[in-house]
Amino acid sequence: MRTSVHRRTRVLVVLLLATFGLSCVGSSASAATISIELCAVTGTAPLPGGGTVPIWGFGIPAATGDCSSATASLPGPQLAVDQGDLVTITVRNALPPGHAVSFEIPGVTFDPGPADAAPGAAVSRSFTAGRPGTYLYQSGGNAGRQEAMGLSGALLVRSSVPGQAYGTPGTAYDVEAVLVLMAIDPAFNAAPDTFDLQNYRATYWLINGKGYPNTTPISAAAGQRVLLRYLNAGYDNTSMTLLGTHQQVVARDARLLTNAFPAGTETIPAGATEDTVVTVPAGSPPSSHGFPLYNRQLHLTNGPQTGTSPTPATGGGMLTFIQP
Amino acid sequence: MTRRTMPRFRRVMVALALAGGVAVPASLHASALPPDAPPIGMICTPGTVAGSTHTFNLVAKSGTIDTPDGNSVFMWSYANADAPDNGHFQSPGPVLCATQGQTVVVHLSNTLPEATSIVFPGQDATVTATGGTPGLLTTEVATSGTVTYTFVAGQPGTYLYESGSDVVKQVEMGLTGALVIRPALGADYAYDTGTRFDPAREYLLLLSDIDPDLHHAVEVGATYDVNTLRNRYFAINGREFPDTIQDNGSALLPNQPYGSLVRIQPNTATNARPALVRMINVGAVNHPFHPHGNHTRQIAQDGRLIASTEHFGETIGSGQTEDYLLRWDDQDNWDPATNPLPVAQPNYRNLFFKDGNTWYSGSPYLGSKGTLPVGTTSQNLCGEWYFPLHSHALNEFTNFDQGFGGMGTLLRVDPPGGCFGSPTSTGLIGATLKSGAVTALGLADGTYYQVNPKTTTRPTATTAAQTSITVASAAGFPTSGPYFVRVDNEILQVTAGQGTTTWTVARGQLGTTAAGHVTGSTLTALATDWYGAFGGVPAGSQNLKVLYKGRNCGVTTTATCPVLPSNFPQQTVKVCNWTIAGAGGCSNATSTGWTTLPAPPAQPQAVGSTDLSSTWTLPGPADAYIGTGSYKGQIRVLVHTQRFTPTAPVAFSTWGDLMKIVYDAP
Structure with a gap:
């Protein structure tokens, strides 16, 4: 879990824009030009309960243009830009031969240009981050196998209004938590090119690449507003239950809802993103760990299940807590 | 799972019960319901109310459920430890109802072989636990122990409660139930003033899914792999279709007390409120639920009002709740006589009747019955309509992969006001037939059944x-x-x-x-006494209404109706109460079984040569008025008219235009 107390510096610009009733900064003089370089590389990811699994993941190279200096992460690095920024993402393909990277960010229209990067090649995609929100970036190559191997991550476009995810009072927050939801079948990861996907059966259920108890709790004090940015990078529509309070669903797929609503359990479709705001209650949480946030489809296990009870008995899978 | 011979016998009983069109006698009902529980609709577990505190006593325990294909599945669930259930196993757990602002106290004792607990998703107030030990999601209770959860019922709505311990196993094993919080506004409101519903039509559809292999492994202590979970049974209120349409508390399903037949009537000026359908998905997969027949209006999700939208298919996520208002407006009023359908009706050779059985009445018109192929058994009582209400993930509309079954129930639309019937015969027990036949009483069409004094x-x-x-x-x-x-x-x-x-x-x-x-x-x-007899009224019918429209004419001979200028004949309409003196109690004009229909309107009524139409209502069970034995299903309505003018007696003739009964069939 990546949590950060939100800070903004371009207040003056925001005030100026607000005066003119503008919601999109477009080509405003404040817009920064952002260049991001990603490598699609092979690597490994630690599994909850021990061991590792081979992955294909995005990494940021330490030395420009040198993917040998990049480490694949699960999920990919969290990218954050400001609304209005002119963004260029260069993706270098260091995957094994036969795997063209097809970079995409659903909900973002790239400037015209090449779409794919062959192995050893790079592709640059440019766009203006016109609308704030939570976006999932990914490689759609090999008919979904690349996503299943881990080639996805979060792109946050921060609104021009400080502390408001979508520039509206209803999307104001004090604490931000990004939750990339995904699943892993190690048997697939071991043979990503040849595995029969009809036999795909996930055994690990992860938030930001981690299964409980390794997930990072979300720290927030009573009364604080927590922005939960869900990104479903898995293959399954995922229902997440928050015990002890409702979460206000404010946006779906990086678009503000006109009819925001409170949900106890929210189902995030595969490939979709959602933003919810939770005001941390003042009372005691149901658990000594805090307010549980967990996968209601009972994906609360880690790895193969061979006993008479699901394991680990102390809890696993897609589970974390909001800790006051 | 264990296969047993008993379920086959049970299937036969169901078939017989259906074929007879009768409900299972109340004396056979399982205990797991309050004594006054209605046969259909949501049933709240009473609990104990003291001041503003509403207390429930639950026990976590194991038991078995029956499935329509003859299987028996081992389950864990919550049972009501209070009378009359006294801990009788039931699946799903008891429906807990409380009123907004009440302090809800849930005592949980644990007879399972491992620690368990209850979490209350959607309750934003603090849930305080007394006793027990801290667990991963909430405070748990060890085997043989007790724990008490206390919270103030928050915003009104539909919620679930479920195990918060060893969740993957225990929720799958069935430790789930419904929690309904009613607004302080009144029990016939779901949320705010815009969500008022007909309290007689409040339904709960709690969806769940079952992998029997996993349940069997838990039963015998074998290992199992939740990663290979494959659901085979998909339940509504703990039952699979067609068990879902059996009454609440059916003795055929002693551990599955809750039926899920949804039954409505077309809305009218006097019955304008919609039905409320509360849906909960306690299963581990999302279920796309599809009502046939009409859109339903979703008003809430997870116990909170949302922007209202109409649906004929809506996915309800795992752990989510959704509330719907369902109404039926008979906009077109198709009628075989006055407003026939503008298209040809299907040839019944093109219709499919499952095993010679059908819910179809033989007529496309609501409230009408028609001709069916020889050998077909119709389960239709009075021309009501049946629509499937089911998961549209069609593998879930099965029992162990055989359709139809599983997560399906029926939406039953009764004719406006209920079933209605016309007399099938008449009896002259103090009168002489002048002209007309019993068919004249079937329609308010100005053709009369005319009788003269004897x-x-x-x-x-x-x-x-x-x-x-x-x-x-x-x-x-x-x-x-x-x-x-x-x-x-x-x-x-x-x-x-x-x-x-x-x-x-x-x-x-x-x-x-x-x-x-x-x-x-x-x-x-001095009087005319005659009755109309109605046939085929099922036992268990309720809320009988009797409608009679007729007049009295000044002579006994002519085809026209001479005006009676004054001193109108006095008319008293009575119904046969078969319980007073049996079949003989309504055999002649002065038999003791004839019971004057209660006001309003008060009787006798003065009826002259202008038609007078009156409707009497007999609320509650109608069984006393429905014949048994040789008179099975018969209702008799007597029209007694008398006239005497002291100074100059004048002959009169009684003309009936319409005699009708309306009732809620079981």
């Missing part, structure tokens, strides 16, 4: 003092009890000899003077 003659002359007279025939006159007859301008009361041709009479009655009468004088009854 008459006979005196073969000999009568003196003013004579108290024993013989008559040509007693047929049609009452066979018991005192009654009046008229000769010329004198009224006589028959006090003995009823049913014979030799009557003992009191002379000069009702203000008249005893006088002599010539040979061949006509004796005329």
